[in-house]
Amino acid sequence: MLPQILIISISSVSILIIYMIKKKYKKTLNQFTEDGKFYHQLISVDMKNFNCKPHLFEDNLCNKWCSLSYKKTLQKFISSANLSICLCVYMLTLQSLNYELLMAHKRGVIIRVITDKGMIQTKPVKAHLKKLKENGIPYKMQLSQQSMMHHKFCLIDKENKELAKMFFGSLNLTSQGLHSNFDNIILTNNLNIIERFSEEFEELWNLF
Ligand SMILES: [Zn+2]
Structure with a gap:
């Protein structure tokens, strides 16, 4: 026993x-x-995406790296916001992302956008910004001729450590950026990185 x-x-x-x-x-x-x-998660736009332009509009996914899948990931990321979105980006012309911003705004999410004076010089960008403003989403821009506001990052729910996440990198939020350039962004919930970018956002928001 x-x-x-x-x-x-x-x-x-x-x-x-x-x-x-x-x-x-x-x-x-x-x-x-x-x-x-x-x-x-890494989103890398490279030679694998150079034939993806039609896929963005035809809703046709060519493989897991397809530009369409990147676009959907970004849409999902923005649509997951519960509290706030702080978007700081040189170029924003992706209609689908603008739509997600407007939907989030309607849900009560506090949205602030920072961009560069360069954006306002093109018609589509002007129209996008106008639409944001008409719907009560505030934006600010870098007006200085000395430098460009060349950041590309977006903070989601930065006030809450459990929910906070962000993306950052070189990708402008344009359809061309998703299929024709060599670009990248990283999506993360690393709090150290989020804290550093939050400080930068608040500093720029007060500066512009
Ligand atoms: Zn594709």
Whole structure:
């Protein structure tokens, strides 16, 4: 009887140890996946996307790197906002993203947009900004001739550590940016990065 109890005890302890090691390993892995508490995703626009222009308009996904999938990811990201959106981007002409901003605004999400004077020089951009303003979404722009407001980042729900997330990189929010340029952005919920970009946003919002 005694050896049986001993075997059962040793087996139980072994299973427990394996479970704890697996749990710890899984936690470490989750820091680098979309499934856990920590999140990051890279959107890279490159030669794989150079034939994707029609896919954006035909709703036709050519593969998992298709520009259409990137556009949908960005739409989903913006539409997930509960509290606030702070968008700081040199160029914004993607109609679908403008639509998501307007929808979020209607849901009561506080939206602020910062851009550059360069945007206002083209008709479509002018029309987009006009629409935002007409709907009560405030925007500010860098007017200085000395420098450009060349950032491309967007903070979502930055006030709440559990919900906060953002994207940043080189991609302008235009359809050309999604299929014709070499560009990238990273989507993440890393709080250190979010805090740094939040400071930058508030500084620019007060400055312009
Ligand atoms: Zn495609």
